[in-house]
Amino acid sequence: MKRIPILFVVLLALAVVSRANTINLTSGSGKIYPFQVLPGYTFQFAGSGYSISIPQALDDFGGALVNCFGGCDQIPSTNFPLFLASGILASGNPYLTGGIAFDAVSFVSSLAPNGILTVKYTATLSLQLFLVDSTTGKQVGPFVWGNNQPWMITAQFAPDGSGIPGLIQFAGATLSSPVTPVPEPATMMLIGTGILPILFGVRRRCKSHMLKTVSPSELS
Numbered sequence: 001m002k003r004i005p006i007l008f009v010v011l012l013a014l015a016v017v018s019r020a021n022t023i024n025l026t027s028g029s030g031k032i033y034p035f036q037v038l039p040g041y042t043f044q045f046a047g048s049g050y051s052i053s054i055p056q057a058l059d060d061f062g063g064a065l066v067n068c069f070g071g072c073d074q075i076p077s078t079n080f081p082l083f084l085a086s087g088i089l090a091s092g093n094p095y096l097t098g099g100i101a102f103d104a105v106s107f108v109s110s111l112a113p114n115g116i117l118t119v120k121y122t123a124t125l126s127l128q129l130f131l132v133d134s135t136t137g138k139q140v141g142p143f144v145w146g147n148n149q150p151w152m153i154t155a156q157f158a159p160d161g162s163g164i165p166g167l168i169q170f171a172g173a174t175l176s177s178p179v180t181p182v183p184e185p186a187t188m189m190l191i192g193t194g195i196l197p198i199l200f201g202v203r204r205r206c207k208s209h210m211l212k213t214v215s216p217s218e219l220s
Helices: 003-021 185-213
Strands: 023-025 027-032 041-047 050-054 083-090 095-111 117-132 139-145 151-159 168-176
Touching: 023 041, 023 050, 050 083, 095 139, 095 151
Parallel strands: 023 139
Antiparallel strands: 027 041, 027 168, 041 050, 083 095, 095 117, 117 139, 117 151, 151 168
16 A cells, blocks of 8 residues: 555656756747758757757758748648757757757738748747757756747748749748746836725725724624
């Protein structure tokens, strides 16, 4: 009978350790370059006291965004992400490994007279990264995306040069995460002082109501 409580304690401890090791990243930005243009892509992520930079593409990357040659103003199917990169993402010691995947939620598009198609996507980010010491193999992470607001991705597509009408190819994109405003101390103080009169007013009305409802027999 003692095995069940012991097993429960072990599982609970593992869950706590796993949760403690998860590091939330809450802000970021990025740039994706056209096909065969170095550095391929760059990303910057920050949060929980960490700042992670991915300076270049050290592995293959894909997705409907960069592999688009026609019909680019559409949302990819759920089985094909908008952008995907995985493997070793930054060299050095420690090196960065993991995966980055963006899935489109919605989009708006516009076509310029010169044939440049601009598509603005809202997208969700799936992220799991590890910093690995190449000497000891020790890992820090996983780093995960801890902001539930969608990213904004602005992509451009240009005629591919073949002269075939409507045939376009990916020409680059910028990515940015939403900025969550944090109230300044002065603003929070104003909010607090604004609530105080309301609280005093409620308290005063409650006391007045209590005095009115007390019967004379209760006062004697």
